[in-house]
Amino acid sequence: MKITKEEVDKVAKLARLGFTEEEKEKFASQLNSILVYFDNLGELDTIGIEPTSHASTISNVFRDDKVESSISKEESLLNAPDGKRDCFRVPRIIE
Amino acid sequence: MEFEVIIGLEVHAQLLTKSKIFCSCSTAFGAEPNTHTCPICLGMPGVLPVLNKKVVDLTLKVALATHCQIAHYSRFARKNYFYPDLPKGYQISQYELPLAEHGYIEIVANGESKRIGITRVHMEEDAGKLLHDEGGEDVSYSYVDLNRTGVPLIEIVSEPDIRTPGEASEYLKSLRGILQYLDVCDGNMEEGSFRCDANISLRPIGQDGFGTKTELKNMNSFKNVQKALEYEIKRQTNILDGGDKVIQETRLWDAAKGVTLSMRGKEDAHDYRYFPDPDLVPLAVNDKWIEETKKSLPELPDEKRDRFVKEYQIPEYDAQVLTTSKSLANYYEECVKLYPNPKVISNWVMVELLRRLKTDDRDIEECPVSPKLLARMLEMIDDGTISGKIAKTVFEDMYLTGEAPEKIVEKKGLLQVTDQEEVVEVVEKVLAENPKEVENYKKGKTKLFGFFVGQVMKETKGKANPNLVNEILRKMLD
Numbered sequence: 001m002k003i004t005k006e007e008v009d010k011v012a013k014l015a016r017l018g019f020t021e022e023e024k025e026k027f028a029s030q031l032n033s034i035l036v037y038f039d040n041l042g043e044l045d046t047i048g049i050e051p052t053s054h055a056s057t058i059s060n061v062f063r064d065d066k067v068e069s070s071i072s073k074e075e076s077l078l079n080a081p082d083g084k085r086d087c088f089r090v091p092r093i094i095e
Numbered sequence: 096m097e098f099e100v101i102i103g104l105e106v107h108a109q110l111l112t113k114s115k116i117f118c119s120c121s122t123a124f125g126a127e128p129n130t131h132t133c134p135i136c137l138g139m140p141g142v143l144p145v146l147n148k149k150v151v152d153l154t155l156k157v158a159l160a161t162h163c164q165i166a167h168y169s170r171f172a173r174k175n176y177f178y179p180d181l182p183k184g185y186q187i188s189q190y191e192l193p194l195a196e197h198g199y200i201e202i203v204a205n206g207e208s209k210r211i212g213i214t215r216v217h218m219e220e221d222a223g224k225l226l227h228d229e230g231g232e233d234v235s236y237s238y239v240d241l242n243r244t245g246v247p248l249i250e251i252v253s254e255p256d257i258r259t260p261g262e263a264s265e266y267l268k269s270l271r272g273i274l275q276y277l278d279v280c281d282g283n284m285e286e287g288s289f290r291c292d293a294n295i296s297l298r299p300i301g302q303d304g305f306g307t308k309t310e311l312k313n314m315n316s317f318k319n320v321q322k323a324l325e326y327e328i329k330r331q332t333n334i335l336d337g338g339d340k341v342i343q344e345t346r347l348w349d350a351a352k353g354v355t356l357s358m359r360g361k362e363d364a365h366d367y368r369y370f371p372d373p374d375l376v377p378l379a380v381n382d383k384w385i386e387e388t389k390k391s392l393p394e395l396p397d398e399k400r401d402r403f404v405k406e407y408q409i410p411e412y413d414a415q416v417l418t419t420s421k422s423l424a425n426y427y428e429e430c431v432k433l434y435p436n437p438k439v440i441s442n443w444v445m446v447e448l449l450r451r452l453k454t455d456d457r458d459i460e461e462c463p464v465s466p467k468l469l470a471r472m473l474e475m476i477d478d479g480t481i482s483g484k485i486a487k488t489v490f491e492d493m494y495l496t497g498e499a500p501e502k503i504v505e506k507k508g509l510l511q512v513t514d515q516e517e518v519v520e521v522v523e524k525v526l527a528e529n530p531k532e533v534e535n536y537k538k539g540k541t542k543l544f545g546f547f548v549g550q551v552m553k554e555t556k557g558k559a560n561p562n563l564v565n566e567i568l569r570k571m572l573d
Contacts, residue, residue, distance in 0.1 A: 014366060016177060053170055053371035059379040065112050065149035068119035073129040076137060076241070086128040087226065087238035090179040094227060094237070 003031045096336060098297040100328055101305055102257035103214075106270060107248050108280040109221065109288035110153045116220050116247035117144030117187065117375075124286065128240035136245035138183030144374055146171075150218055150247045151378065153279040154194055155388045157249060158216045160273050160395055163198030165385050170377040171218075174367045179239050180223035188219035188250075190369040194378070200273065201397060202265040203415050211266050212254030221246040249279075255294070255305070260324035264317050267291060268419055272396050276421045284316050291320055296341070297331045306331075307341040311355055314348045318456060323348040327355050399424055407437035413445055423459045426466055433470035443469065447487065451494050463497035464490070472500040480504065484557045515567070518551070518559055522567050525550045536572060544568065 008028045012019055019027065077083040082090070115122055118135035135142045158165055172190035198213035223241040228234055251270065257263050271289055274280040282289045296308035311327060314320045326348075331341050346355040394402070396418045403414035403424075418424045423444075430440045448469075452462060472489055475481050481489060481504055492503045525547060526533055536543040551564050 010366075014175075014368070054373065054376060056376065059168075059377045061145060061376050062148035062151075063119070063145045065114050065147050066119060067114045067121045070120045070131050070133045073127065073132075076129045076132045084236075085238060086130075087240055088129075088179070089236050089238055092227065092235050092237050093179060093225065 002035045003028050097300045098332060098335065099300050099302075100258055101255045101296050101298065101308075102260075102263050102324065103255040103294045104253045104257065104263060104266060105292045105294070106251045106253075106267070107221075107290045107292075108157075108251065108274055108282070110150055110247040110249060110279055111281065112147060112149045112153070112247055114147060115245035116147050116150050116218070117245055120242075120245065122246045126242055128238075129242060131242040132244070136182075137241060144187065144372075146375060146378070147247065151194070151380070152388065153247075153277075154216060154218050154249050155380065155385065156277045156279055156392060157251070157274065158195030158198065159385070159389055160277055160392060161195075161198040161200050161213045161216065161251070161270075163195035163213060163216055165195050165380055166192060167381065168192065168377060168379055169194045171372045171375045172369045173372045174369055176367055178222070179237060180225050180241075180244070182223070182241060182244060186220060186222065187372055187375070189217035193217035194380070200266070200269050202262065202269045203412070204259070204262045204265055206412060208415075209262070211256045211262075214252040214254050216249055216251050219248050219250060220244070221248050260321040260328070263293065263324055264321045267317055267320060269396065272419045272421065276393055276395055278393075287315070290315075293320065293324060295324060295327050295331070297328070297335060306335075307343050309341065309343065309355075310345045312345060312347055312358075315350075316456070319348060319350050322350075322353065323355055326353065330355065396424075403427075407431065407441070409437055409441045413441045416445060416449070417441065420459060426459050426462070429466035430469055433466055434473050436473070439473060440469075443473070443490075447490050451491075463495070464493045468493055468497075468499060475500055475504070479560060482557065482559075482561060484552075488557075515563065518555075518563050518567055519571075521551050521554050521559065522547075522564070522571055525554060526571065533572070544572070547572070 005024050005028050008019070008024045008031070012024075073086050077086070077088065080088050082088070109122075112122055114120060115131075115136055118133050120131045120133050120136055123131070135144055155165065169189060169192045171187050173185040174188045174190070175185045177184055193215045195216040196214065198216070199210050200213065202209050202211055221243050223239055223244040226238040226240060228236065228238070253266065257266055271280075271282040274289070275282050280288060284290070291314060293311040293314070294308045295311065296306040298304070298306040309327060309331070311323050314323050327346070334341055342357075345358045347358055348355050399418040400411070400414045403409060403418060404411050407414075409417075417427045427440060427444055430444070431437050434440060448462065448464065452459065469490075472481075472486060472493065475489075476483055476486050481500075488507075489500050489503050492498065492507070493500060496503070498506075529547075529550065532543050532546060536547075547568050548561070548564055551559055551568070552561075
């Protein structure tokens, strides 16, 4: 086993996800089979090949430093579960 | 035990672009909350960030000015963490393959030049701003303004080459000077466009490996950086002397209390799971781009310092101090144009002006004495209107009121006494009041001459022309 239940716990915590014990077992085994599958790539000879970070080969896509109109603050806050005083409102995060 | 202090600094500087790094929202400071936002910087699903070319141009300038090696191929990564000021749940930054590495800058420490290594310079986006209602009606909430989200920053990381809080402060001043020379950042620490975090550790003198470090945050002025480091040195020394171990942690500087405090609840942070951002294509900088940027660089502090030494014949140390900030260098050159005696100007700026600004923790931009006023005052010394000693009083008054020197001299009656009869009168009075000293002087105690000069100056409140006083005294005594 490459992935233990503890590691699933840790990743879940980092991603702010809550799972039941059964789900954790299930995901540990699923993540394992994914990693085992990836091991197949290890059979290929990749010496001298640069690691790929992007599927496309283009580089240097830029925009000019020009200001265009933003959306209104009402629109910005439209999807927020809680907003007040033109701001997103969240539970207090410092004591 | 004696310890050696090891300091490394991380600076975040806001780049002077009009629009954000990955979208077209304005970067202007002080707008109403959440009015400079769009689906891209709000982190809506399905949007596509596109890199602002100006951000690369400005970062390249900084990289070249700090003698870095430029990577021909670099890319952006996602730094994953949750915080209410980060709408996407990740910050776009550079991790592996930053734009520039392995540079250095020169600082002056204890009158000597020292080289501080630059580990890397990379681009990233800023996070939003959190507002807390202190003592207001809803203390159980925080408010999020995302105008700053996506504003371009560069992060400049130094090598652990800094050994004292004073060097740290000099490094920051030099670095800020370079950014201001390049016009890439306004360098305002209070407004947060130039921010600094510090890594600090102690090790017994002679030891090779580093000790456990702490990271200090929340220092919003040069003075606070210095104070926080001084405090942390004492704290870590006490821990180590007591046989305990320093805990690796982030500590916040509390300027009001003058202490660093441990930041709690971050024990499971720092697992950022960086990976290349698939939304942004790699950045390829070719030699032509680098060469063009090199050509566009203005005269930098080091070059200006060398020119000042050559052109104005002032000591290298003076030139170094005068060129640390672009505004100070401009101030100096403006003065020299109006009053072409570079050495005299350098003395006044280095001694009186900088001392005054330092006392008030002010920048040269806020100096109430303009080059014009300073030059006029120096002319008044030359033409005998005031003495060099009185000029210090005039200068202090100009600094406090911003008024013209002529006006101050008139208002305070500081005109130099050059009237022969008036000085003779005072000299006669002084000699009559000190018969013993006169007798001793005539017996050969010529050292007393200075005493008589002093008495005359005291009597005239420093306004008598010193040459005239000397001349008359000699005539009457010898």
